[in-house]
Amino acid sequence: MTSSDRRQFLRSTAGGTAAMFFAPSFELLHPRSGAAAPISVAVVGAGRQGRAILGELSTLADAQVLAVCDTDDARLQSAVRKAQGLKGYATHKELLEREPGIAGIVIATPTHLHKQVALDALAAGKHVYCETPLAHTIEDCAAIAAAAKGSGKVFAAGFQGRANPVYSLARSFFKSGQLRQLSHLRAQDHKKTSWRTPGSTPERDRELNWHLDPAVSLGLAGEKGAHQLDVFHYFLGRYPTLVRGTGDLRLHKDGRELADVIALELGFDDGLRAHYSCTLASSYDGRYELLAGEMAAIKLAWTHGWMFKEADAPTQGWEVYANRQKFHNDEGITLIAEATKLAAQGKLTEGVGLPYSSLYYSLANFVSACLENKAPACSASEAARTTIVAIHADRAVRSKSEIAIPPELLESV
């Protein structure tokens, strides 16, 4: 065997063997339903997230965006101009009245406005994709979950970890017992930003910066933390029963009341603890989730994932050829999506991260659920349960105290 042949063999072997453990299916990575006609959708809310959603939807072959809606005329016109050919509406009610042919509604409004749009869309017989957290109150969460259950329509919630192929892959590892006894969970979101959106008038400024308004915002614990806490719920299949929180205003002393640095400790009924920190004052170490166990730890960062094995963990044959990345004193095996196909094409090193954004997979999952009439990756009930945990976490941060999360409350949605 020549050295070149050997390299090729090792490359193929690495990909092929690793794929037994690492590779999600091609269909999962490149979601397409094969449907003859795309599903028609409209997006309600043309803010930051709404614009990102419009961008991703426009690259999906199975979706056709027909309309967009926003109460702010400048934002609406900007979205209509950029997306070319979209119809624009000022309110979701007008949209639902005048576009009866639209099959799906994507909700990207501020959290506290989700409920009415969701209930009206379901009542009009539309499939719904709703951004998360699902709502800002437990009552609204329950109302949305109940309406979704009885609608006979697809209701997908935007906790993106559940539709992310790297996360699914890592979860299959987790479920197969690779970590053995769980030690602890940790997640963080660190980014230096004021978290403000500039408005043209003081009144508009208040509306746009609803997430800084203590009356309607779930703060960092809810608006940001919910997405990462949901990853733990997705992996574990269970929820914490208590949360201790704290928070302070460290950097952005610009008149806001909500903390810009928070820390959470969440307790599960078996004594397992999850720690979460979120700050708007420092970008150091970014955003990730970590599940640490007796034999290995899994670190997830949306488009990337790694597994760190203990020295005494059993070694699998494929590990010899797996891609690795150094993190100070630790070395992580990269969780490579689609390893078999990439190895066959000689692109294994190109494919270390996901080929699409996490949002893309979430929206693609919604579209395929609608076209194939199947359950979405994240249901209204699952989103409601995580949101209720996040609501309790926000209360714990504001009161700097420990709060119980009644299991029966989570079971009720």
Added chain:
Amino acid sequence: MLVRLATEACGTRFELVLDGEDEPRARAAGEAALELVERCDQRFSVFRSDSLIARVNREAAERPVRLDPETYALLERCSALQRATSAAFDIAVGPLMRTFGFRRRVDEQRESEARGTFELDERTRAVRFTSRNTALDLGSVAKGYALELAARSLRDNGIACALVHGGTSSVVALGAPPGESGWRVQLGRESGAFVTLRDTALSFSAPRGRTVEFAGHEVGHIFDPRSGKPVPLEMQCAVVGASALDCDAWSTAALVLASRDVSWSALLPRELAFWVRGPSGDAQILGPCSVFESLSPRSSTPR
């Protein structure tokens, strides 16, 4: 009150300085502008596996890749610039960047095939490649495009006085600092030459900005897409105009055109001002714009 913000994107550092009376609002406007820069990085970086361009480069030789309207419009602009510059500017320069070692090589077999180009289908809003050895590399315009979006965002949010740059080679100036006629910017570290910018963009290209060792020679990162030859290292070009993307594209194209042994000045658009330093060190100013009239060597440190 002056607000300074920065972010890492497109393989470099973007920085902005803006003047606003309401500090939290000014900061929020600056962050919104830099968020658009980061979004450009997410879509157009060749270093990220999940960027739209990485996706296009992986799949467009096998099947058409559907694009969002903004990206499609950007590729249409690049296609028009390719025609206007007599192919001195070309974003399908990816294989050359790999050959010379500016990008990681991916597949020796694919790279041995003839270099291809890209085709756009307006009806399906899709891009496809004509051969497997095709790769888009928006490195020559991504900064300019990002700065255009950032500047528009700043204006939309009521900011009238700001300077934004990407890696110091692409610059957009809004208004002028208080008491000044514009933002005074030095061209290159050693030229000692300055331009004053006000509501205009500047792009500065020089092969020596990034070099590699190739076959025993130092090679710069600017190539003639037609011949595949690198532009001589000593050359430099500055372009001033209204559009940062056009300035970026033309500052690269002018170097390539000047390195070809043909007459090229007739190709240059009238609305842009050019300052080009040739291989022998002689500088020439082209175009009707008077911006380079103030261009003269100075010894003082620029602001």
